[in-house]
Amino acid sequence: MIRIIIAEDQRLLRGAMASLLGLEDDIEVVGEAGDGEEALRMIEKLQPDICLMDIEMPKLSGLDAAEKLKAAGSACRVVILTTFARPGYFERGVKADIRGYLLKDEPVEKLAEAIRRVMQGHREVSPELVFGSMREENPLTPREQEILRLAAEGSSASEIAEKLHLSYGTVRNYISETLGKLAVKSRIEAVKLAEEKGWI
Amino acid sequence: MIRIIIAEDQRLLRGAMASLLGLEDDIEVVGEAGDGEEALRMIEKLQPDICLMDIEMPKLSGLDAAEKLKAAGSACRVVILTTFARPGYFERGVKADIRGYLLKDEPVEKLAEAIRRVMQGHREVSPELVFGSMREENPLTPREQEILRLAAEGSSASEIAEKLHLSYGTVRNYISETLGKLAVKSRIEAVKLAEEKGWI
DNA sequence: ATTTTCGGATGACAACTGTCACCCGAACGG
DNA sequence: CCGTTCGGGTGACAGTTGTCATCCGAAAAT
Numbered sequence: 001m002i003r004i005i006i007a008e009d010q011r012l013l014r015g016a017m018a019s020l021l022g023l024e025d026d027i028e029v030v031g032e033a034g035d036g037e038e039a040l041r042m043i044e045k046l047q048p049d050i051c052l053m054d055i056e057m058p059k060l061s062g063l064d065a066a067e068k069l070k071a072a073g074s075a076c077r078v079v080i081l082t083t084f085a086r087p088g089y090f091e092r093g094v095k096a097d098i099r100g101y102l103l104k105d106e107p108v109e110k111l112a113e114a115i116r117r118v119m120q121g122h123r124e125v126s127p128e129l130v131f132g133s134m135r136e137e138n139p140l141t142p143r144e145q146e147i148l149r150l151a152a153e154g155s156s157a158s159e160i161a162e163k164l165h166l167s168y169g170t171v172r173n174y175i176s177e178t179l180g181k182l183a184v185k186s187r188i189e190a191v192k193l194a195e196e197k198g199w200i
Numbered sequence: 201m202i203r204i205i206i207a208e209d210q211r212l213l214r215g216a217m218a219s220l221l222g223l224e225d226d227i228e229v230v231g232e233a234g235d236g237e238e239a240l241r242m243i244e245k246l247q248p249d250i251c252l253m254d255i256e257m258p259k260l261s262g263l264d265a266a267e268k269l270k271a272a273g274s275a276c277r278v279v280i281l282t283t284f285a286r287p288g289y290f291e292r293g294v295k296a297d298i299r300g301y302l303l304k305d306e307p308v309e310k311l312a313e314a315i316r317r318v319m320q321g322h323r324e325v326s327p328e329l330v331f332g333s334m335r336e337e338n339p340l341t342p343r344e345q346e347i348l349r350l351a352a353e354g355s356s357a358s359e360i361a362e363k364l365h366l367s368y369g370t371v372r373n374y375i376s377e378t379l380g381k382l383a384v385k386s387r388i389e390a391v392k393l394a395e396e397k398g399w400i
Numbered sequence: 401a402t403t404t405t406c407g408g409a410t411g412a413c414a415a416c417t418g419t420c421a422c423c424c425g426a427a428c429g430g
Numbered sequence: 431c432c433g434t435t436c437g438g439g440t441g442a443c444a445g446t447t448g449t450c451a452t453c454c455g456a457a458a459a460t
Binding site: 141143166167168169170173174186 | 437438439440441446
């Protein structure tokens with residue numbers, strides 16, 4: 001019997017998956033979590049074989065949770081299940097030793113199958129990830145990302161400078177660099193693009 | 201037997217709902233669509249009693265589809281099923297005569313029940329919509345929305361002016377007005393806020 | 401028939417943004 | 431020890447934003 005936990009904030013999807021997987025006779029859904037923290041608590045208590053984990057969840061993202069599990073040396077295998085095929089996410093997941101990265105665009109039938117294969121020691125990845133935009137690496141340095149992130153929240157150059165203890169001019173240089181790298185003409189476009197690609 | 205169609209772009213959720221609803225013995229899932237256009241074609245051909253419709257879908261949004269159905273005088277009852285409790289969406293849905301507006305945050309059990317109640321002539325709305333942010337009306341005029349939408353895509357004032365056949369100065373006046381109404385200090389913040397609230 | 405209202409336009413000003421060329425010092429690699 | 435790279439900083443310039451006061455003409459309202 002494969003014991004799994006489902007961490008997903010959309011109750012509808014979570015419930016639906018739990019019901020369906022529960023119908024499989026080699027799989028048992030032992031717990032459902034609505035956010036990352038709850039998932040961690042549950043994994044520790046119930047020691048499931050696999051945790052099906054969404055990324056964008058309240059309190060603690062699925063990737064954060066996976067990283068904490070790795071750090072704690074948990075035996076629970078994490079399978080990320082998300083809408084977003086963002087290369088940044090995938091890469092981070094790989095570093096956190098996840099065993100699978102599935103997209104919510106996959107047909108349901110594949111889900112149980114993927115879980116079984118992960119139990120056998122395989123790694124499961126949605127094909128879109130393997131080919132696809134995948135190899136679009138993040139061209140931004142950490143600093144540039146940090147600055148663009150603040151700009152995305154609506155901070156002006158001088159506000160960013162203050163928050164980061166940099167000079168006004170330096171911040172503007174970074175933004176200028178960033179615009180060049182992303183080949184766009186304004187912060188707004190840069191923010192859109194970077195958010196879409198998962199670069200910030 | 202209640203005949204329904206599910207229009208939802210996330211294959212996983214679509215499949216899961218179809219399987220679960222199919223288990224109910226008074227409900228029959230007669231079709232599944234992955235975008236708005238497909239949903240319309242299917243509804244016309246299969247004449248289902250109810251269409252469970254996501255909003256954000258490729259090609260044609262669920263709201264657009266609902267409006268077209270209303271215009272065509274279709275007998276198919278539309279139930280919106282979405283992540284977003286945006287007042288603007290809800291309002292638009294009501295105008296398109298939808299019979300229900302459910303959030304994906306609802307537990308699965310409610311789904312079949314809501315469908316039955318809609319068949320009996322009731323209207324089903326997630327409680328969050330009734331109270332909640334609901335009463336935050338869109339403070340922006342159509343023109344202001346149009347302009348903010350373009351700004352959101354990264355257009356500069358002069359580009360917007362060109363596209364809308366307005367003068368440069370007028371566009372800036374509109375944006376200034378908008379910033380005032382939304383009580384923010386820059387386009388970026390305005391865009392974030394307006395998108396979040398569903399005002400553009 | 402005269403106000404209001406409203407969409408649109410101007411012009412001017414201050415502040416902010418984006419670009420560029422160039423400077424500085426610390427940290428390597430040779 | 432020297433050169434290069436790299437994070438950070440300056441200053442200057444042109445262009446874009448955001449703000450205001452003000453203006454015009456066409457609908458509505460009274």
